[in-house]
Amino acid sequence: MPDQSGRTVVVTGANSGLGLQSTRALTDAGARVLMACRDVGRAEAARAGLGHPDRAEVVQLDLADLDSVRAAAETLAPRRPDVLINNAGLMNIPRGSTAQGHEMQFGVNVLGHFALTRVLEPVLTDRVVWLGSIMHRFGSVDPDDLDWNRRRYSPMPVYGATKLACVMLAYEQQRRLEAAGSSLKAVAAHPGYSATNLQYRSGSRVQDLVMRAAERVPFLVQPAERGALPELYAATVRDLPGGAYVGPDGPGELTGYPTVVGSNRASHDRAVAAALWERCEEMTARG
Numbered sequence: 479m480p481d482q483s484g485r486t487v488v489v490t491g492a493n494s495g496l497g498l499q500s501t502r503a504l505t506d507a508g509a510r511v512l513m514a515c516r517d518v519g520r521a522e523a524a525r526a527g528l529g530h531p532d533r534a535e536v537v538q539l540d541l542a543d544l545d546s547v548r549a550a551a552e553t554l555a556p557r558r559p560d561v562l563i564n565n566a567g568l569m570n571i572p573r574g575s576t577a578q579g580h581e582m583q584f585g586v587n588v589l590g591h592f593a594l595t596r597v598l599e600p601v602l603t604d605r606v607v608w609l610g611s612i613m614h615r616f617g618s619v620d621p622d623d624l625d626w627n628r629r630r631y632s633p634m635p636v637y638g639a640t641k642l643a644c645v646m647l648a649y650e651q652q653r654r655l656e657a658a659g660s661s662l663k664a665v666a667a668h669p670g671y672s673a674t675n676l677q678y679r680s681g682s683r684v685q686d687l688v689m690r691a692a693e694r695v696p697f698l699v700q701p702a703e704r705g706a707l708p709e710l711y712a713a714t715v716r717d718l719p720g721g722a723y724v725g726p727d728g729p730g731e732l733t734g735y736p737t738v739v740g741s742n743r744a745s746h747d748r749a750v751a752a753a754l755w756e757r758c759e760e761m762t763a764r765g
Contacts, residue, residue: 479711486511486559487510488511488554488563488598489504489514490515490539490566491567495672496706499705499706505530510533510535511534512534512559513535518536541594542576543590544590545577546577559601560603560604561602564608567586569583572633573626581624581625587644588624589624589761592758592762606663606665609667609668609709612732613641615741618639621753644666645745648666648721649721650751650754654755663720663721666724667709668725668731669705669708669726670728672699700734704726707735709724710736712736723738724736724738
């Protein structure tokens with residue numbers, strides 16, 4: 479990873495999992511990291527355990543509440559960050575609602591990050607990194623039913639839909655940046671199958687046992703410090719083109735070292751991506 483001295487990076491969900499590993503690597507490389515986290519106490523404890531805690535700062539951010547997102551953005555914007563890593567996420571949870579009444583996985587994974595990105599975009603100097611997933615290949619995006627009010631809610635397909643939406647928003651943002659003549663880049667990354675606590679929120683003991691068994695198979699699952707490499711690559715490699723998608727280079731993109739990978743056909747549907755962007759604009763507007 480290139481030297482990061484003098485650079486400021488916002489990492490959402492920086493207190494655990496991939497976000498914490500990314501924060502540790504970035505601060506070790508000289509960056510200042512703004513740890514945007516919901517639980518300030520846990521984030522401060524995580525910051526204290528870094529090799530360079532003086533290079534990190536905690537900012538309260540609850541992605542499930544757009545008012546909190548706006549407040550956090552107002553704190554972050556004056557720091558003029560170079561990079562925003564939209565890392566935080568929820569996966570495979572029972573149906574819930576955000577403070578504004580949106581479906582919880584979509585609200586956190588997509589809508590909260592979209593709102594944060596739009597406020598910070600004018601002050602960023604380098605790029606935005608959106609976190610996708612292998613599961614994007616099994617998702618579908620319906621701009622007229624982003625909150626899953628008409629379709630049957632099923633936790634994992636909804637998660638896949640949110641990750642497909644994140645990849646599509648990265649591509650759509652890059653197209654809009656290019657059209658505006660901006661030098662800012664939008665890229666996406668996915669961690670393969672990484673061992674974090676994200677998987678264990680479904681409430682299903684059987685599912686948790688299956689996932690823990692899978693984590694004992696080295697070629698299927700990699701530790702969080704390896705899983706963080708694609709988002710670190712996406713955030714720091716200087717000549718990475720806008721609109722790139724980074725993931726592991728191993729079989730099935732489950733494990734391995736970061737490289738530019740492809741995404742499914744649906745992710746390249748420009749009409750749906752443009753409609754998704756416009757709906758997210760509407761849903762995050764004050765009203």
